[in-house]
Amino acid sequence: MQELIKVAVDAMGGDHAPSEIVKGAVEAVNSQEQVKVILVGRESAVQAELQKYQYDASRVEVVNATEIIEMAEPPVQAIRMKKDSSIVVAMKMVKNGEAEAFVGAGSTGAVLVGGQVIVGRIKGVERPPLAPLLPTEKGASLLIDCGANVDARPSHLVQFAKMGSIYMEHVMGVKNPRVAIVNIGAEEEKGNALVKETFPLLKECKELNFIGSIEARDIPSGYADVIVCEAFAGNIILKLYEGVGSTLISMVKKGMMTNLRSKTGALLVKPALKETLKRFDTSQYGGAPLLGLKGLVVKTHGSSKAVEVRNSILQCVTFTQQQMNEKIKAGIQVNENQEGNGSHGI
């Protein structure tokens, strides 16, 4: 029998905790026999949810944690003070090797801080980037970085490109992923100071399939597999993607309800349209990994329902099976030796 892959899940994080989190965890266990889920949170609340389902009890464990980090709390302080919070307890299990991965839908700030402070960075990784998958016309692209560490340096972006490329190749199965840097024009001489400094460094990386700049307009068409940017720009891209998407879809729906004729038409197009728009739905990909840590940390949307929680847990299985952290370690060390750059600042 193969060894189980253990995923510690914050049962108390997100808008629909604990019900949807527990449901998603059970669905993951029932659909993948190699995964064991450790639900961390208020034991009585978690057990009450678990009673609703049928599952292999040997692969679901509950670990009690009495505190909850709220969305609005300052993350650094919360991680430091709330030692018995579900996030801190679950992350410590990853640190201590009791779990391979963490999945959480709670405060993004707390997950990012906890990942760095508790789980810790792989040696050589300067900054762990948060890297969600964006749906595109052709499938999905990895947007790296969307985290909380703004004002990045060129060396950070080069590492993001390497980690993102490794992720797309081994977790998503994209051969020779196309890597591009977000810019305001296609020409090499365009861009802000950060992009201008980073561009030639990326060109030098022989292990990358660097295809140059990508304008934001070309992201939705799937022009690149790995989209490199600093976190402030990444945050704008991620959130505008969701914002324009949901506004347009709601406008399309309202537009169809204008009159009797259009309402009749709406009934007829609905099934086909639903299928099409599903491809533009971010929840199918699970959460965003925080790459470059000693264990895997996955942040799912605060609004996650069971399906996203399940997909996030399953993503951890592929990540672990592919020995991603070994590959990232090897990829980053190449960089260190080549450039003699050993700076490890946050």
Next chain:
Amino acid sequence: MQELIKVAVDAMGGDHAPSEIVKGAVEAVNSQEQVKVILVGRESAVQAELQKYQYDASRVEVVNATEIIEMAEPPVQAIRMKKDSSIVVAMKMVKNGEAEAFVGAGSTGAVLVGGQVIVGRIKGVERPPLAPLLPTEKGASLLIDCGANVDARPSHLVQFAKMGSIYMEHVMGVKNPRVAIVNIGAEEEKGNALVKETFPLLKECKELNFIGSIEARDIPSGYADVIVCEAFAGNIILKLYEGVGSTLISMVKKGMMTNLRSKTGALLVKPALKETLKRFDTSQYGGAPLLGLKGLVVKTHGSSKAVEVRNSILQCVTFTQQQMNEKIKAGIQVNENQEGNGSHGI
């Protein structure tokens, strides 16, 4: 009789020049009796297009310019070398007072450089921002800055906020426009170094209705009237807006063509949907003004058709009638006196 407002139009710029440019100019003249259009470009080509239409000949003038600045040319060099290009000749007319405004669909870089170098900045304006209108669920918001001057300073952003607020109030008729700064979270302590420095400066501006941060997700819903950011972020927002919008609309259209049932439905919903999506079409607003110059410079999309050219020309009429430059001058001077800041660097 009121004096005519003279708009110098680059007849040779954009994907559909000169045909759509000339057509849009004629439409503007025919729909607004106070405007006079000066078409600048190759005289024979422009005259050949003009022959197709009926119009008041006293309000359409053709000025010959033998050269054309191509899209790919380095802007600074092009403006310097091509003295007889349509952009340079038209902008010189604005500088010399022979026209109040310039409208062009050609190279963005050349229009921005020409605006600064030939038309020149209003005294006190540190950087002229390019400010397009974004369609939202509620109407339109001004995105300021989307220009080519990246890596802005806090004082630039404060001026952008002031100029944008004046524009929305007097050209778009929005009372007490809500001004917000693009950020990665709603809290004041969030953001990159630039945003953190700018935020308290905006709070201090009593003449602004500053409502704090805006996350990119909330832009499409129309949460703010004036959206302040530096040009790199602005460029991402503008282009992603267009990219996600066109990808989603093409997916919706394709989705409706999936099978016979959905195709029948598509025929029924089409008119209502078309009306709805028109509200999300940027061309209805004309081009983006480059604010803070001694004359008005408007950049329209490279892909502009006649309707966008016409709207851009009509926008110049409102701008001039509202004495926008006098208002911007007054707004910026308040700033200068208050802060004793007279730096005029590009």
